[in-house]
Amino acid sequence: MATLTRSGIGRGVPYEPPPELAALSLGQLAEQVAARKLPPIDQWSPQDVGDSEMRIAADGRWYHQGGEIRRPAMVRAFSSLLVRDDSGQHWLVTPFQKLSIEVEDAAFIATDMQATVDAQGRAVLAFRLNSDDLVICGPDHPLRVTGTHDVPAFYLSVRHGTEARLNRSTYGQLIEHALAIGGSELAVESQGARFVLVPA
Incomplete structure (x- = not known):
């Protein structure tokens, strides 16, 4: 190091924690992502x-x-x-x-999630990481599920091959969102991509 x-x-790095995820509109989320x-x-x-x-x-x-x-x-x-x-x-x-x-597991931890919609009415899921990065789930940042039905593990693609594992509260938010949507299987959509939340 x-x-x-x-x-x-890592020396003399200006750092200001971003605002709470729930307080950001979709436009503000996009600005935060672009500003990184x-x-x-x-x-x-x-x-x-x-x-x-x-x-x-x-x-x-x-x-x-x-x-x-x-x-x-x-x-x-x-x-x-x-x-x-x-x-x-x-x-x-x-x-x-x-x-x-x-x-040991994933390079990042996803610590919060916000569900919103874009201008076309499509669902959008945004995640905050423990690094304070914001990642918008979709085709370029897909979700995957591993583990078992009893003990699933949820991962979000971040960048350069790295992933974030959703912590317990965040995957709880994700499951609640999927249940609120309803449907024949437990799944969510974001930016036009669909992700099944059950391990294969």
Whole structure:
């Protein structure tokens, strides 16, 4: 982590928590998503490969060499550098380094959900992550369900192969929304895409 910090990542990062998700209109949600300026990871090809000695626990907390990283701004900065490759390995990527990071479950935790509609009357589901990112579910950010019928696990695609696991209260919101919709099976729609909420 020290090398990443020397490169300027995670140091002096301005940070202001966004407003409550329930208070945002669809237009404001879109503005919040657009305002999140992410580094162009897909344009970088670092040659220096190593180990970050960092870990993301199943509850979403970040650790470096066994000590928890408690600064939200630093976690938010590091989370913007995350990618997951086809083998499932997570990496922190900068223009000069590609450092492995251990992820116990998912890189992010979805902590809140809002259901709204767009100008065409289509359902839209927006999720807040523990990094304070906002992700609008849809074809580019699909939901998937694993586990069993008794103990399901819900995941939302975030970016660069990474995912967010919905925490208990958030998947409770999702299930309540699906039940309110009704229908022959437990499912939701967002941005024209349909997602069945039962493990295959």
